[in-house]
Amino acid sequence: MKKFDLIIIGAGRASNLAVSASKMGKKVAIIEKSKFGGTCPNRGCVPSKLLIGYAHVARAIKESNRHFIDSTINKIDVEKIFEETNNYISKIDPAYKKRFNENVEVIYGTGKFVSNNIISVNGEELTAPKIVIATGTKPIKAPHEKAWTSDDIFPLKGEIPKSITIVGSGFIACELANFFSAVGIETKLLVRSQRILSNEDSDISAIFKEEFSKNVDILFDTSIDEIDYKDKQFNLILINKENQKSKHSSQALLYATGRQSNTDSLDLQNTDIQVNDRGYIKRDEFFETNAKGVYVVGDASGEHMLQHAAAQEVNHLGKLLFENESKALKFKYMPHAVFTEPxxxxxxxxxxxxxxxxxxxxxxxxxxxxxxxxxxxxxxxxxxxxxxxxxxxxxxxxxxxxxxxxxxxxxxxxxxxxxxxxxxxxxxxxxxxxxxxxxxxxxxxxxxxxxxxxxxx
CATH class of the missing domain: 3.30.390.30 (FAD/NAD-linked reductase, C-terminal dimerisation domain)
Structure with missing residues (x-):
């Protein structure tokens, strides 16, 4: 069995903890089943904001008549846009690993708990007095194998669709619908109710709905009743709240209906670690779980689900574990933004x-x-x-x-x-x-x- 001072499961923002601990001479194992950097730079906030930059310029040109300027867009090279974005993503994993010194052992695989302080990965057992769970979240699975979630867009593989149907009403659905629509891809957003961005203040979401609907084709009170995929096209039967059905087709179908706990692969049943009714790991004010020496930070706790919150938590946990900090982290406030138009x-x-x-x-x-x-x-x-x-x-x-x-x-x-x-x-x-x-x-x-x-x- 390999012994470490610290084991980290999930190499997103928590990889910063591996860097700081290794500089103190601690022997660290960091386990990642996908790519270093985690969801945010690889499949989430960073690449999606790169796309929104293109959308912003396209919208400005399309709406230039508001400023008494007559302009037209001759071409939007969507393939080049995705090529540039994919190139950026390809550099993230190696860039994250370059920060590690010889005290960090990088392990690709799925870490599973054998007991409170023993982790099995790739048939090998590891142990440490301090273990950090930073496994983030995953998109709710799409109901059709050919349909996308947000994880499938970055990096986008294969042919770029000329049309897309997006299911969802939260910030991921709105940000992506804004991009696809702005760059000329025929976009339809399906919303199950009359509200969009329902977690926002109702006065603000009402303004958003009115303005956003001017640019994005939205069907409210609508969901998908049937999905048929044939000849690289989704043929959908839509149904509204009056049970009226209609047909709609698109080359791509994207589900952005929320995210869920990513801890089901950890074999937590072998430990004293407890989860709540949504599958997120319970912790105390010092990020410690019911298993002594096992901590959870970031989205895996289900508390704040924001990259800037995870960054603060990881930074503070490092102080608690290695710098004699004794105070719990208390967020005075927790801001967020939705990067769309508006x-x-x-x-x-x-x-x-x-x-x-x-x-x-x-x-x-x-x-x-x-x-x-x-x-x-x-x-x-x-x-x-x-x-x-x-x-x-x-x-x-x-x-x-x-x-x-x-x-x-x-x-x-x-x-x-x-x-x-x-x-x-x-x-x-x-x-x-x-x-x-x-x-x-x-x-x-x-x-x-x-x-x-x-x-x-």
């Missing part, structure tokens, strides 16, 4: 969640038209919505929809990171007429709402 950024609770929790709050929604830079986009829909504790001026939630929302959100995050008082956003100096200046009237209006609430009370 772009959304959100942090904190939605208004519907505030109502569900029955907490005291006030809201303020402000357009961006006081900012000349925002006006230059000639878009009227951008909004900033604040949800505030009227007793303390604390930002409970903030939701942006409009160009560069993910960038603008960081200004709000700084205030939330410090003492979380929206009055700072009202009092600070902004570069005129930067896009961020749109936050100023939103903050001013929100403070007025809070003060009016206090006066009425």
């Amino acid at each position: 772009e959304i950024a959100s942090v904190g609770i939605t208004e519907q969640k505030a109502k569900e929790l029955n907490i005291k709050y006030v809201t303020s929604t402000t357009n961006w038209l006081a900012s000349a830079k925002a006006m230059s986009t000639r878009l009227k829909y951008p909004r900033t919505k604040f949800i505030i504790n009227p007793d303390t001026y604390e930002i409970l939630g903030c939701h942006l929809i409009g160009p560069e929302s993910s960038t603008m959100m960081h200004q709000i995050l700084v205030v939330m990171h410090l003492d979380n008082d929206i009055r700072h956003l009202k009092e600070m100096l902004y570069i005129h007429p930067a896009l961020n200046e749109a936050i100023l009237p939103a903050a001013v209006n929100t403070v007025k709402v809070v003060e009016a609430y206090k006066k009425d009370k």
Whole structure:
């Protein structure tokens, strides 16, 4: 049996822990069944955002008449777009492994628990006093063997389809539908209800639905009743909520209906490790499972499911294990973004969640038209919505929809990171007429709402 100081199962963001531990002289084994780097750089957020860059340019040209510019697109070389993206992906696995020194043993295979502190991989047993599970998640399986999930797009193999049907209403479905549609691939998005991006604040998702539907062909209240694949084409029978059926065909069929736990291959039944009813691994505030010395970070816990959260967790776990850190990691906030047209950024609770929790709050929604830079986009829909504790001026939630929302959100995050008082956003100096200046009237209006609430009370 091979002995190590640390065993890591899953070489995504947790590979950073292998790098830092090995530099301290620790003997590390890192096990990966696919590619180093994990989902984000290989099959998820990074390559999908590379594609969205192309979509953004294509949309800008198509919509140039908004700026009184008459333009046409002569050709979109989709094959070159995917070639460039695939080339990027091909460099990730070797780049990640280059960071390891001689103290790291790289093992390709599926790690399985024999007991709490023994891992079997490729017929060999390994043990260590500290084991980290970082196995991430996987897409919910498509119901037809020829249909894709998001894992099948990067790297895209074979012929690029001229048409695609996408099933889903979350951020993965919307981001990919935005790309395929923008670059000229005939795209239809199937949504089972009337809502899209339903986890977002309802006011924001309503604006998104109206704007997104202008560019992407969406069938709401619709699902697939039958799938037939013949001659490299999907022939679908669609059904709506009135049980009315219709036919639709496309060369590709993509299911983006969510992700699920990736821990079913770990043989956790041989350990004291417990999972919740969704199959995600339970852990304490220090990332430790019920098995002493076994930790879980990132999406495998099912808690935050975001790359930036996983990065913070891995970094903090390294401090707990090897740098005498004694404090648990407490996220003050957890922001996210949806990189589509329109772009959304959100942090904190939605208004519907505030109502569900029955907490005291006030809201303020402000357009961006006081900012000349925002006006230059000639878009009227951008909004900033604040949800505030009227007793303390604390930002409970903030939701942006409009160009560069993910960038603008960081200004709000700084205030939330410090003492979380929206009055700072009202009092600070902004570069005129930067896009961020749109936050100023939103903050001013929100403070007025809070003060009016206090006066009425």
